[in-house]
Amino acid sequence: MNQAVALDQAYQQVEGNLVSDMNGEKVMLSIASSKYYNLGQVGGAIWEKLQSPATVHEVVAQLTEEYDIDREACEQQVVRFLESLLKEGLVKAV
């Protein structure tokens, strides 16, 4: 079951992941689980914004400035992506 993501909760990267840029996409190795992940281009942008604590609202506000996407759709997709990151233990609520 996916963990619920709250819009006003701050999230941050969990330490211990090696991240590389591959053809514009972010690829990550989790040292803890020995799993490789592809975050893609937009996922990589979201990942970078979580270097320091940020809420969904803050991330969405930045993304809608940079990308051609409306706020509501962006918010829904960011929440789903964050749920995946939480499930894999790659980000944490702070």
Place this chain on the structure above:
Amino acid sequence: MKKNWETPELEV
């Protein structure tokens, strides 16, 4: 000019 959006997905 804004960048093209792609649905973010975490692929294992």
